[in-house]
Amino acid sequence: MARLDFPQDFVWGTATASYQIEGAVQEGGRGPSIWDTFSHTPGKVVGGDTGDVACDSYHRYEEDIALLKKLGVKAYRFSIAWPRIFPKGIGEVNQEGLDYYARVVDALLAAGIQPCVTLYHWDLPQALQDQGGWASRSTIDAFVKYAETVFQAFNGKIKQWITFNETWCVSFLSNTLGIHAPGFKDLQLGVTVAHHCLVAHGLTVKKFRELGIQGEIGTTHNLNWCEPHSTSPEDAEAARRSRAWNNEWFMDPTFKGTYPQFLVDWFRAKGAEVPIEPGDMETIAQKIDFIGINFYTGNYGRYKENEGLFDYEEVQVGFDRTDIGWNVYPEALYKTLKWVHEEYGDTPIYITENGACYDDELTADNRVHDVKRTEYYRKHFVQCHRLISSGVPLKGYFAWSLLDNFEWAEGYRKRFGIVYTDYETLARHPKDSYYFIRQVIADGGFDV
Structure with missing residues (x-):
């Protein structure tokens, strides 16, 4: 039996997001977000579920931090809800919102856990969406102001910052495929939103440096691994396009200051142009201290004319699947991060999300x-x-994730947590996976 030990300074943590766990959507001065609007729109979320209560972590954060401490993690990644800080996205700061996160941060530090904070995990203030949302460059300015406010409020306490979570989801999943809030189906809109979010990321990194904030700043992209079903050039190109949509389209600007030209040309042929203004690409490529990678799955596929955006059809090759339908392909994690290192250099990498959805039962x-x-x-x-x-x-x-929670358009029927949430009582019950991870952390590794 082989023993796999991890470095002593390896950071073990778990992650959540504000709208998925907090609830209390009308408490503490919080304004409405696009996810409040979307989830309350009939037909958008399975079962008509909303994040109104979620896991009620707004009131139960001390209980959740006790679970983190018992787990033995060094860090906890969570997000700050923009509409708790600026209920209308701009204007007056809501001190109650800052005070809430100050209590969370102080409780984490008291438990010996470092907060890793995501500034944007999808809950755009609805007031800004009403003015165009991420399709408007004015939202970029509003985001940088929000980030500056939070940086200054927590300078010295929060030492790891993530600007955006999964810009692909913010842009294409939400504005081209229409699956997430705000729910539009427009390729040009997706391309525009992606670019504006990347610019907002770059300007936020610049502001972080200008303010002299302590700690590190990076961003998180969700990457996917696509391999061709055969050696045919058509299959190879189709898989390349599909993979690059998740990967190179966001990683290249972040690290190289360019978009992959073959995808620029592909989008142009479909009538979508990247709205680049002078200086944008240099802004996006601000040097970051680390890159966060969210990884869940990979696939094989082949060329099929007029299939989706990229003439690409996924082919099942015998993978097990999780209960959300994603392939279990662990080696793709290795392939993806090895590719990131080879393509983009020695920037430190954190896996900021990884986990699995299964339909759990409480015994x-x-x-x-x-x-x-x-x-x-x-x-x-x-x-x-x-x-x-x-x-x-x-x-x-x-x-991903500490708790079963509001799983976006899937509502509460899909569970990713290592802690079971009883949605009737809101009681938390650690699962066997929780105890497995706790043992790995305690032992510094495990036997295989």
């Missing part, structure tokens, strides 16, 4: 025996160890 003894999720984590931890052993600067891993 009579208030336990959840989530064997498949536990094995998912075990297999992905093996790939993390391979990456470190291969010289990839992987510095930490954040499991």
Whole structure:
């Protein structure tokens, strides 16, 4: 039996997002977000579910931090809700919102846990959406002001900052595919929103440097691994296009200050242009201290004319699937992060999300025996160890998610947590995967 040990300074953590766990949407001076509007629109979320209550972490954060402490993590990634700080996106600061996050941060620090904060995890103030949302460059300015306010409020306490979570989801999933808020179906809109978010990221990094804020700043992109089903040039090009939509379209501007030309040409042929203004690309490519990667799955596919945006059809090759329908492909994590390192250099990498959705059941003894999720984590931890052993600067891993929560358009029917949430009582019950991760952290590794 082999032993896989992790470096002593490896950062183990877990992650959540504000709208998915907080609830209390009309408390503490919070204004409405696009997800309040979207989830209350009939037909947009499975079961008509909303984040009105969610896990009620707004009131139960101390209980959740106690679970984190018992887990033994060094860090906790959570997001600040923009409409709690600026209820209308701009204007007067809502001190109650800052005070709430100050209580969370202080409680984390008292528990010996470092806060890792995401500034934008999708809850755009509805007032800004009413004025054009991310399609308007004025939203860029509003975001930088919001970020500056939060930086100054928590300078010295929060030492790891993430500007955006999954810009692909903010742009294409939400504005081209229409699956997430605000729910539009327009390719040009998706391209525009993606660009404006990247510019906002760059300007926020510049502001962070100008203010002399302590700590590190980066961003998080969700990457996906697509491989061609065959050696045919058509399959290879189709897989390349599909993969680049998630990967190069966001990573190239972040690190190289350019968009991949073959995708620029592909989008142009479909009538969509990137609205680049002078200085934008230099702004986007501000040097960052780390890159966050959210990774869940990969696939094989082939060329099929008029299939989706990229003439690409996924082909099942025998993978197990999670209960949300995503392939379990642990080696793709290794391939993706090795590619990131080879393509973009030695910037430190954090896996800011990785996890699995399974339909858990609470047993009579208030336990959840989530064997498949536990094995998912075990297999992905093996790939993390391979990456470190291969010289990839992987510095930490954040499991998604601490709690079962509001899973966006899927509502509450899909569970990713390592802690079971009873949505009737809001009681928390650690699952077997929680105890597995706790043991790995305590032991500094595991046997395989």
